[in-house]
Amino acid sequence: MRAELNVLGISGSLRKKSTNTGLLRAALQLAPADLKIEIADIAEVPLYNADIATQGKPPAVERIVAKIAAADALVLACPEYNYSIAPALKNVLDWASREPGNKALDGKPVAILGAGGRMASSRAQYHLRQVCVFVNLHPLNKPEVCAHANSDSFDGDGNLVDDKVRQLVADQMRALVDWTRRLQI
Amino acid sequence: MRAELNVLGISGSLRKKSTNTGLLRAALQLAPADLKIEIADIAEVPLYNADIATQGKPPAVERIVAKIAAADALVLACPEYNYSIAPALKNVLDWASREPGNKALDGKPVAILGAGGRMASSRAQYHLRQVCVFVNLHPLNKPEVCAHANSDSFDGDGNLVDDKVRQLVADQMRALVDWTRRLQI
């Protein structure tokens, strides 16, 4: 029997009824039995400021970076704001990247999913993939999960209710298990 | 005689000795007489949260968005964090983009400059240019100002002391005057 994989889910949207956070909840529900997802709370993480960083990290930063460091893999829910990444998500990765030796992020497998407008968050996701190159995260290529936020795919509380997209999320979580096990060897 | 142009400079770096903020100070010093630059203070602008936005904008957001709306053009100092845009800069643009009719940003001319590591902030600047498409900002194509942050180009307080780069900044500010006057017609 293979060890359970512990995965941290981070949503770039801070609002309560976010469709992106809804995608993370769907991932949590639909993941294979050996993939356990915890959804992070990043509401208290302040904007990165190098002057603050040198004085000691704020507690909310300490907490999220420790959780990232402890995870076997990440699931990043990537909203698109104005054709690029939501600052709240990028900001958490920026804080995490400042650990000595990049040890919180280095070499971790990642699944990226997102909900957005016309292009379904894809423009933001490709920017996020470029970030992954430097911080040495290994994103899955496929399946890509690009959901339409303003559609019947989500209910009013941001829950994913579209069977096709739910299947895609389930497929992505299975792919993440395979990818993580390959990269852990 | 032509009217003075009022330009708002925004730096994506919050630290005191930032080289990116240093580029803005150089722009302010080297700008033609008819280009007046004010450097914005964005330290108090919180991360965008749609739930907060609907309750009324925080005062620091009100202030920065009003300044953006009043400016004839913007100068954006764009640090590169992990191959993309600094969240503090993107966040200000995201807040500004939520004005009804995008009236704070719509159609404004922009100069982009930045200091960074190996690729001198260029990777972040191209992401920022993609943001400009949606929010309908018109960035100058040339000259691009990509400075090396960890070099003799800056002193320990982040002041730009390299004559070649100072010339480039001066050229860019002249180009911004021309570009702004063309687009205002």
Next chain:
Amino acid sequence: MRAELNVLGISGSLRKKSTNTGLLRAALQLAPADLKIEIADIAEVPLYNADIATQGKPPAVERIVAKIAAADALVLACPEYNYSIAPALKNVLDWASREPGNKALDGKPVAILGAGGRMASSRAQYHLRQVCVFVNLHPLNKPEVCAHANSDSFDGDGNLVDDKVRQLVADQMRALVDWTRRLQI
């Protein structure tokens, strides 16, 4: 009365029934009376090779570069192949950029449109916009024309038959007239 604007349309797809070339034909039909579009034939333009370039440009290259240089503006139909620009389109721009002083492209206004799969050619269009920065083309921000190639929007010969997209193309051509006249001052 204002002078007629002469615009060159270039499609990145070489196949006869291309939807991207269909978008150019729609642009030609729907353009305002003072915007005259010629659709270029680039089938004979060979792949750029610096060794050939120094020996003298091939005749097909001479012809297309002369047409680009003579145009007041460009309309680029941008297919998406594998999430980036079609080589046939990029190749023409690369040849044109080698003119002394970049005089064929320098400062020209551009409208970009495209038809593609899931993301409707948008990923390729943003790469093309980055190319425009260096060669100093000035693309319109809006309206963006991103059409779905595999849909009822086109007939079997690649003709654009969707009224909403036709309206968008007409709007873009009007915006191109305005943009060109502003930049020509």
Next chain:
Amino acid sequence: MRAELNVLGISGSLRKKSTNTGLLRAALQLAPADLKIEIADIAEVPLYNADIATQGKPPAVERIVAKIAAADALVLACPEYNYSIAPALKNVLDWASREPGNKALDGKPVAILGAGGRMASSRAQYHLRQVCVFVNLHPLNKPEVCAHANSDSFDGDGNLVDDKVRQLVADQMRALVDWTRRLQI
């Protein structure tokens, strides 16, 4: 003893004294004993045209696609033309992607290196990485090889003569062996 890995090197530059092809020659010389690199000749590959493709692939296309399909991994030398990918390189990948089931490219490990001007081909390399997402190539994150083409790093014939960059290429080839063996499991 582990099986030899057969790798195909493809350079996006067609000129004889190309620094990008020079990087491939350095990779060939500096690769570990169990990594055997063949440098492809792509000079005869015509620009992709869907009408030609349906009539049967040209012989030069058949040859390069067969070599790609047979390789355990790829090394792509990526020149930067006008801030994006050289059409000759993109074109080969586009042809290869048209194999039924994407079987020529699907899942292959890739090392990307390049030589260029001011930003050392990096802008083109990030576009190429976006292409890899769709065609399901797995590029190495690190080390990135971004060499300055117009420098003492290369001799007049495009040979890489800079010891630091040669070390980086050697490191990348070792990383490619590790990455390929991990992904082959």
